[in-house]
Amino acid sequence: MTLESSPADGFAARIDLGTRALLARLTASMSPQALALAWLDWASHLAVSPGKGLQVGLQAACQAAQLVGYRWAALAAPTQAVPPVTDRRFADPAWRQWPFNLLHQSFLLHERLWDGATHGVRGVEPHHEQLVAFFARQWLDMLSPGNFGPTNPVVLRRTMEEAGNNLWRGHLNLVEDARRLLAGEPPAGAENFVPGREVAVTPGKVVLRNRVMELIQYAPAAAGAQVHPEPLLVVPAWIMKYYILDLSPHNSLIRYLVAQGRTVFCISWKNPGEAERDLGMDDYLEEGFHAALDAVNAIVPQQPVHAVGYCLGGTLLAIAAAAMARDGDHRLATMTLFAAQTDFAEPGELGLFIDESEVSLLEAQMARTGYLTAGQMAGAFQMLRSYDLLWSRLVGDYLLGERPAMNDLMAWNADATRMPAKMHGQYLRRLFLHDDLAQGRYPVRGRPVALADLTLPVFMVGTETDHVAPWRSVFKLQYQTLAEITFVLTSGGHNAGIVSEPGHPRRHYRLLTHPAGAPYVAPEEWLGLAPVAEGSWWPEWVQWLRQRSADPGAPPRMGAPRRGYPVLGDAPGRYVLEK
Structure with a gap:
C-alpha cells in the first residue's frame, strides 16, 4: 500500500x-x-x-x-x-x-x-491590491465620524431637539432587532409582505414540482384575453427567491408581461437544506431548466420558447442554450439575460471574496452544514456596500431613531435563501476561479460547450451600479458570440435596475442593437453610441419580443394532465414559503 x-x-x-x-x-x-x-x-x-x-x-x-x-x-x-x-x-x-x-x-x-x-x-x-484597498476602506468606513453620536452633528442636533427621545427610540429599535435576530424572525415590517398575500400575487398554478424547483404557469390577464403563441420561461437565480420578478402588483414584471399578452412560466427554486447538499450544477440544469422546458413544451406544444434568465439563472440559461445549440436543439426562439455574467474574469468587487484560500474555507464549512447560509451571502453584500446597507442604517435606526418603512423590495431582500454545498462549490470553482464557461471548458453531458455556438437573438440588461454583476462584465457576451445582441444599460443596481416599472421616477436607460456578425464594439465606445432615454426599459423589451413573435391567439390551458403535468396548486406554490 x-x-x-x-x-x-x-x-x-x-x-x-x-x-x-x-x-x-x-x-x-x-x-x-x-x-x-x-x-x-x-x-x-x-x-x-x-x-x-x-x-x-x-x-x-x-x-x-x-x-x-x-x-x-x-x-x-x-x-x-x-x-x-x-x-x-x-x-x-x-x-x-x-x-x-x-x-x-x-x-x-x-x-x-x-x-x-x-x-x-x-x-x-x-487581486491582492484590490483586497488590501477594500479592507482598508472597510476599516476607515467603520471609524467614520458619522457613525458615532458625539462626532455626528446631525445626531447631536436631533438629540437636543427631542431631548433624547431619538436615542430612546433607537434603543427600542435595537432591542427589537436583537430579539428578532435571536428568534430567527425577519426584520420588522417584513411580515406585511408575505408571498401570496401582498407580494407574488399574480394568478397562476403550479404545474410541476421536483426536488429542485416548482414551475408556475401564470393565467391570462383576463377571461377571453388573447396571447402570443410563444411562451416565456423565466429562470431566476437560486441565490434569491423568484418573486423579485413578481413583487407588488404595480411593480411586478411577471404581471406586466401577462398584461402584454404573454403566457409566462417561472421557476421557483426550492430553498435547500442539509438533505440537498449533494445537488450540483448538473442537477439544476437537468431538473431545473430542462425539466421546466419539457413541461412548457408539453403545455404549449409546437411553439418555440422565449427564455429569460436573471443573475445566476441567466448564467445557467446561457450554459443550457449553448449546449442546445451544440446539439442541434432549436426549441428556444430568443434568450434574454438580466444582469447575468458569462465571463467571470472581471466579476467586480464580489471577486474579492473568491480565491483558492477563500473557496477552500467555504467548502470546508459547507461540508459540515450541507449548504451556504443566507446570512453569509447577505454579509458579503453588506460589505460591498457598507455605507448604504450597514452604517447609514445603524445611524438612522439606533442614533436618529428613524426606522425607514419596510417596502416590498426590502422585505424580499430579507427573505434570503441557502445554496447546496456541492452546487456552490462547483459554481465558485468552475465559473469564478477557472472561468470555464468563457474559456470553452464548461462540460454539459460530458462535452464542453461554447458560447460561440449561440445564434439566437439575445436581449441583455446591465445595470449602472451593479456590485454583483458589473455591466462591463455582463457586456462581454458581445465578443463571445456573433449572434445579434440588443444590450440595455439601465439606471439602478442589481435588483432595483431590473425592478424598473413604467412610471418609476428618475429612471433612464441606453439601448443599442449589435447586428449578427458585426464587428465588436467595446463598452466605452458603446456608451458613446447609445443614446440616453428616460423612463423604463420594460416597454423596449416587450416591443423586442413582439417583433420576434407571431400574432396573438387563444391562450393555452393551465397544465397538461394527459402529458404528465397536472395542476398541483395555486401560485406562488410551496417552495417560496420555505424558510
Whole structure:
C-alpha cells in the first residue's frame, strides 16, 4: 500500500477539513491567510518602492496644507468655505460647522490618502491590491465620524431637539432587532409582505414540482384575453427567491408581461437544506431548466420558447442554450439575460471574496452544514456596500431613531435563501476561479460547450451600479458570440435596475442593437453610441419580443394532465414559503 492510498490519507484530510471548518466559523468565513498574504504582498513591495513612499508622503503634506487652508477659510466664513473633499455621507449643512467641518474633512482626506497608498504599488498582484484597498476602506468606513453620536452633528442636533427621545427610540429599535435576530424572525415590517398575500400575487398554478424547483404557469390577464403563441420561461437565480420578478402588483414584471399578452412560466427554486447538499450544477440544469422546458413544451406544444434568465439563472440559461445549440436543439426562439455574467474574469468587487484560500474555507464549512447560509451571502453584500446597507442604517435606526418603512423590495431582500454545498462549490470553482464557461471548458453531458455556438437573438440588461454583476462584465457576451445582441444599460443596481416599472421616477436607460456578425464594439465606445432615454426599459423589451413573435391567439390551458403535468396548486406554490 502506497502512502497516497493509505487510510491515513483520508484521516488527515478529515482533520484538515474540520480545522478549516472551525476556522471559517471563527472568522465569519473570511480567510485570514488570503488577507495576510495580500497585506504582506502590498507592504513588502511598498517597502522597496521609495518613490511610491515619497509620493504618498507628498500627498499627505499637500492634504495637511489643504486642511489648514480650509480651517482658516472656515473661521472667516463657515458656510462659504469650500471643503477640499465632498462626500454624500456628509452632505448635511451641519457638517460645515466647527469642529465637525475639520473632523469630517480630516477623515475624508485620510481616506483619500489610504486609497492612494494601497493602489499603484508596482509588483503587487492585482487581486491582492484590490483586497488590501477594500479592507482598508472597510476599516476607515467603520471609524467614520458619522457613525458615532458625539462626532455626528446631525445626531447631536436631533438629540437636543427631542431631548433624547431619538436615542430612546433607537434603543427600542435595537432591542427589537436583537430579539428578532435571536428568534430567527425577519426584520420588522417584513411580515406585511408575505408571498401570496401582498407580494407574488399574480394568478397562476403550479404545474410541476421536483426536488429542485416548482414551475408556475401564470393565467391570462383576463377571461377571453388573447396571447402570443410563444411562451416565456423565466429562470431566476437560486441565490434569491423568484418573486423579485413578481413583487407588488404595480411593480411586478411577471404581471406586466401577462398584461402584454404573454403566457409566462417561472421557476421557483426550492430553498435547500442539509438533505440537498449533494445537488450540483448538473442537477439544476437537468431538473431545473430542462425539466421546466419539457413541461412548457408539453403545455404549449409546437411553439418555440422565449427564455429569460436573471443573475445566476441567466448564467445557467446561457450554459443550457449553448449546449442546445451544440446539439442541434432549436426549441428556444430568443434568450434574454438580466444582469447575468458569462465571463467571470472581471466579476467586480464580489471577486474579492473568491480565491483558492477563500473557496477552500467555504467548502470546508459547507461540508459540515450541507449548504451556504443566507446570512453569509447577505454579509458579503453588506460589505460591498457598507455605507448604504450597514452604517447609514445603524445611524438612522439606533442614533436618529428613524426606522425607514419596510417596502416590498426590502422585505424580499430579507427573505434570503441557502445554496447546496456541492452546487456552490462547483459554481465558485468552475465559473469564478477557472472561468470555464468563457474559456470553452464548461462540460454539459460530458462535452464542453461554447458560447460561440449561440445564434439566437439575445436581449441583455446591465445595470449602472451593479456590485454583483458589473455591466462591463455582463457586456462581454458581445465578443463571445456573433449572434445579434440588443444590450440595455439601465439606471439602478442589481435588483432595483431590473425592478424598473413604467412610471418609476428618475429612471433612464441606453439601448443599442449589435447586428449578427458585426464587428465588436467595446463598452466605452458603446456608451458613446447609445443614446440616453428616460423612463423604463420594460416597454423596449416587450416591443423586442413582439417583433420576434407571431400574432396573438387563444391562450393555452393551465397544465397538461394527459402529458404528465397536472395542476398541483395555486401560485406562488410551496417552495417560496420555505424558510
